[in-house]
Amino acid sequence: MAKGKPGQGEQPIIVIRKKKGHAHGHHGGSWKVALADFMTAMMAFFLLLWLLETATPKELQAIAGYFQAPASRHVLGPGGADAAAIELKAPMEENPQMVTDQSSPLDSAGILGDTPDNMDEESRREEAALAEVERQQLEALEEQLRDEVNNTASALNVLKDQIRMELTELGLSIQIIDKERRNMFDEGSAILKPYSEDALYALAPIINKVPNSISIVGHTDAKPYSAGSRYTNWELSTDRANSARRALLEGLYPEQKVVAVQGMAAIAPLVPEKPLDPSNRRIAIIVLKKAVEEAMRKVDPTVGQHLLPSKPRVMSELEIEQAIERERANAPRSK
Incomplete structure (x- = not known):
């Protein structure tokens, strides 16, 4: 404590505190916020790259379609739901050219490259193209058959009102149905009537113009045989289908193109409300699609292997010699 002069009172001590400044104080902590934003952006970027790498071509098309037409009614679903992300259908409806002849923008830019999914997509396109060619061939065959049926000089014209044709999921279905007082077979018989046989002879070379194979199915009405038969x-339905097969072969249809011959009795009537209706009695010849034919021909070679007798094991020379020695040792000795 400072002392004053003699005769004067003591002076108070005054302490002055100086505030020390910091260098670059005007920056504060804003650099930390900037760094955090940068790290978040980088994390989002790498997450986006990972998602693009794992996305399928269909999903990429959906994403591309969203950004090409974000306000499309096909893209935004009810309540603002993104139909493209949920169903993966909207962008392809909006941009059908992407499905047929244009790859996704990212893939065309070389970012994704050739992935297994892309190869699968190419295979699907090839299958679709082949299916379209096959469909056109079957349609042309149907048109040719209709012309033949309407030709008064053809044997098929006799059954003009009894032949039905349509393209189905299995292929081209050609049904020859019975009509009152004009049946393909006599009642309870599997012998074709002459005009039915002639119609099948005329049908054989026409359906042989396509490479597709056929299946033959026989159908009857619901009239039962006597009890105990x-x-x-x-x-009966199987025998009738087989009669149709023989007639087609006599008409020079290749036997190796017949995949199946079967009878379905009355379980698939053409007129269900009238189980005894004559039209329920019919022969169906189906020109099969290739995919259906392949599925029918596919057989698992391992099925029934356990039922086959096992092959005898071949004994080695040493085992044969040992067996002979045992026989000699066990043989009874003569007295």
Whole structure:
């Protein structure tokens, strides 16, 4: 404590505190915020790259379609839901050219490259193109058959009102149905009537113009055989289908193109409300699509292997010699 002069009172001590400044104080902590934003952006960027790498071509098309037409009614679903992300259908409806002849923008830019999914997509396109060619061939065959049916000089013209044709999921279905007082077979018989046989002869070379194979199915009405009979509509429908097969082969249809011959009795009537209607009795010849034919021909080679007798094991020379020695040792000795 400072002392004053003699005779004067003591002076108070005054302490002055100086505030020390900081260098670059005007920056504060804003650099930390900038760094955090930068790291978040980088994380989002790498997450985006990862998602693009794992996305399928279909999903990429959906994403591209969204950005090409974000306000499309096909893209935004009810309540603002993104139909493109949920169903993956809207962008392809909006941009159908992307499905047929244009790859996704990212893939065309070389970012994704050739992934297994892309190869699968190419295979699907090839299958679709082949299916379209096959469909056109079957349609042309149907048109040719209709012309033949309407040709008064053709044997098929006799059954003009009894032949039905349509393209189905299995292929081109050609059904020859019975009509009142004009049946393909006599009642309970599997022998073709002459005009039915002639119609099948005329049909054979026409359906042979396409490479597709056929299946033949016989159908009957619901009229049962007498009680206790061992011969039923199942046997009858199968025998009738086989008669149709033989007629087609006599008409020079290749036997190796017949995939199946079967009878379905009355379980698939053409007129369900009238189980005894004559039109329920019919022969269906189906010109099969290739995919259906392949599925029908596919057989698992391992099925029934356990039922086959096992092959005898071949004994080695040493085992044969040992067996002979044992036989000699066990043989009874003569007295």
